[in-house]
Amino acid sequence: MKENSAKLDLTGTGHCGSFNFRRTARAVTRLYDAALQESGIRSTQFAILVGIAKTQPVAIGKLGEVLVVDATTLTRSLRLLKKEGLVAISNRSTMRQRFLTITPKGESTLARSLPAWRAAHERFVATIGTAYWGDLRNELERLAHVAVDLENPPKETSAPAPIHS
Amino acid sequence: MKENSAKLDLTGTGHCGSFNFRRTARAVTRLYDAALQESGIRSTQFAILVGIAKTQPVAIGKLGEVLVVDATTLTRSLRLLKKEGLVAISNRSTMRQRFLTITPKGESTLARSLPAWRAAHERFVATIGTAYWGDLRNELERLAHVAVDLENPPKETSAPAPIHS
DNA sequence: TATCTTAAGATGCATATACAAGTCAAGAGC
DNA sequence: GCTCTTGACTTGTATATGCATCTTAAGATA
Numbered sequence: 001m002k003e004n005s006a007k008l009d010l011t012g013t014g015h016c017g018s019f020n021f022r023r024t025a026r027a028v029t030r031l032y033d034a035a036l037q038e039s040g041i042r043s044t045q046f047a048i049l050v051g052i053a054k055t056q057p058v059a060i061g062k063l064g065e066v067l068v069v070d071a072t073t074l075t076r077s078l079r080l081l082k083k084e085g086l087v088a089i090s091n092r093s094t095m096r097q098r099f100l101t102i103t104p105k106g107e108s109t110l111a112r113s114l115p116a117w118r119a120a121h122e123r124f125v126a127t128i129g130t131a132y133w134g135d136l137r138n139e140l141e142r143l144a145h146v147a148v149d150l151e152n153p154p155k156e157t158s159a160p161a162p163i164h165s
Numbered sequence: 166m167k168e169n170s171a172k173l174d175l176t177g178t179g180h181c182g183s184f185n186f187r188r189t190a191r192a193v194t195r196l197y198d199a200a201l202q203e204s205g206i207r208s209t210q211f212a213i214l215v216g217i218a219k220t221q222p223v224a225i226g227k228l229g230e231v232l233v234v235d236a237t238t239l240t241r242s243l244r245l246l247k248k249e250g251l252v253a254i255s256n257r258s259t260m261r262q263r264f265l266t267i268t269p270k271g272e273s274t275l276a277r278s279l280p281a282w283r284a285a286h287e288r289f290v291a292t293i294g295t296a297y298w299g300d301l302r303n304e305l306e307r308l309a310h311v312a313v314d315l316e317n318p319p320k321e322t323s324a325p326a327p328i329h330s
Numbered sequence: 331t332a333t334c335t336t337a338a339g340a341t342g343c344a345t346a347t348a349c350a351a352g353t354c355a356a357g358a359g360c
Numbered sequence: 361g362c363t364c365t366t367g368a369c370t371t372g373t374a375t376a377t378g379c380a381t382c383t384t385a386a387g388a389t390a
Contacts, residue, residue, distance in 0.1 A: 008276055013215045015302055016282070017289050018197040018208035021190035023233045024305045025183070026377075027312035032183040033378085034316060043183035044346065050178045061368060068188045070348045075370060077346075096356065096368045111173055117181070124182050127311060133180070139301070140185045146292060147192035151199060191347075198348085209376065226338060235378050240340060242376075261338045261386060 028124070035120030039113035041086075046117060048077055049110050052087055052100050059097035060089075068144050081106070193289070200285030204278035206251075211282060213242055214275050217252055217265050224262035225254075233309050246271070 032043035041049070051067050052058060060078065064071040078100070081087045086106035090099040102110070125133050197208035206214070216232050217223060225243065229236040243265070246252045251271035255264040267275070290298050 008218060008272060008279070010215055010218060010279075012286070013211075013279075013282070015290075015298070016197065016208065016212060016215075016286060017298070017302075018190070018194040019212040019232075020302050020305045021186065021193050022209070022212075022376095024309040024312070025186035025190040027233050027309040028186050029183040030316055030378080031312055032181065037379095042345075043181065044187070046178075047181060047184040047187075050175055050181075053173060053175060059368080067184075068192050069346090071369070072349080072371085073347050080345075092355080092368080094356085096354080098369070107173060114173070114175075114178075117178070121177070121181060123315070124312075125180075127315060128308065133182070136304070137180055137182075137185050140189045143293065144189040144192040147189070147196055147289075150288070150292060151195055187346095195348085202349095207375075224338080234376090236339070237341085237379080238377050245375075257338080257385075259386085261384075263339070 031124055032117065032120050035116045036113055039109070039116050041109060041113055043117075045077070045081060045086075046110075046113060048074075048081065049086060049102060049106055053102045053107070053110060056101045057090070057099040059095075059099055061097070063100060068148060084109075196289055197282065197285050200281045201278055204274070204281050206274060206278055208282075210242070210246060210251075211275075211278060213239075213246065214251060214267060214271055218267045218272070218275060221266045222255070222264035224260075224264055226262070228265060233313060249274075 029043055032046075036043055036046060039046075047067065048063075051063055055063070055066065058066075060074055061071050063069075064074045067074075069077075078087060078089060082089055084105075085103055086109055088101045088103050090101075092098055128136075194208055197211075201208055201211060204211075212232065213228075216228055220228070220231065223231075225239055226236050228234075229239045232239075234242075243252060243254060247254055249270075250268055251274055253266045253268050255266075257263055293301075
């Protein structure tokens with residue numbers, strides 16, 4: 001007898017990488033966002049401001065690579081930060097790039113938010129263990145790049161550059 | 166002499182849990198979404214359909230707890246899945262709950278998307294290692310709950326319920 | 331039973347995310 | 361110098377995400 005349209009075989013679906021990373025990201029992001037609430041910025045904006053502060057002046061595309069965020073996403077996010085006066089976006093220059101820098105207001109906002117971020121972060125790390133988080137974080141960073149390279153095979157930087165044109 | 170408004174001390178900011186989990190989630194999600202593209206659903210919708218299929222009939226709030234997604238997020242996501250005819254949402258019943266079930270069309274969509282999902286998943290797992298992913302996935306699941314409990318201290322199920330009002 | 335409280339969900343609002351396609355000028359080739 | 365290509369960014373469109381707040385009827389209580 002036909003086993004009633006043979007039920008879906010969902011074996012293994014609970015191991016979906018997308019789902020598992022996203023679920024944890026949602027839960028952890030709430031911790032940081034709750035702590036940052038009074039600072040007026042979210043953890044996502046905090047990450048962008050930090051990224052700019054550390055590498056400025058930096059082109060939009062380059063920052064997108066570093067943060068592993070699509071450039072179109074960054075365009076919208078930067079629009080907000082610019083409107084708030086936290087970052088400055090240069091005009092197109094060499095290579096048609098626009099360079100980002102953090103403004104004094106951006107610096108002070110970042111400075112004001114740092115204590116709240118540190119408090120949330122320390123609570124998080126204290127809960128799961130400092131060494132453990134150090135290792136896991138390294139793995140998360142490595143995996144992000146592994147995933148990026150799976151979609152965008154890196155141009156063979158290892159292959160010897162052609163001497164002759 | 167004043168060291169020019171003492172540069173921001175960004176030590177440790179690169180270890181932000183929110184940033185690190187989100188960055189990897191973005192990168193990995195792209196892998197699965199690219200593979201699912203032809204199926205007409207995204208990895209996020211795939212996860213919801215799987216969640217419903219595995220636990221139906223399930224109330225919206227309960228599914229939100231299981232997937233660690235805010236109920237308001239689920240409301241919007243379900244609106245789309247319902248409009249596509251992939252899930253059915255009951256009327257309010259006991260406890261004012263609405264129960265979710267997957268429709269035949271939802272089942273066939275899920276069935277059609279499974280091969281693409283498996284292909285993407287196997288490639289991902291093969292790249293990083295099966296056993297490694299098994300361990301890491303368990304940790305991700307555990308951490309999601311740890312983070313949830315940090316924000317929403319679980320009602321002390323161990324403490325004796327007060328006998329007197 | 332009439333009210334009162336409360337819990338499950340829905341809405342308003344705002345941000346996050348990215349694919350596909352568009353813009354537009356810098357640099358290449360003639 | 362004049363096209364032509366290309367690459368960096370932007371826009372159109374759509375989904376994902378969640379806080380604050382609202383709605384509403386179920387279950388509690390007088």
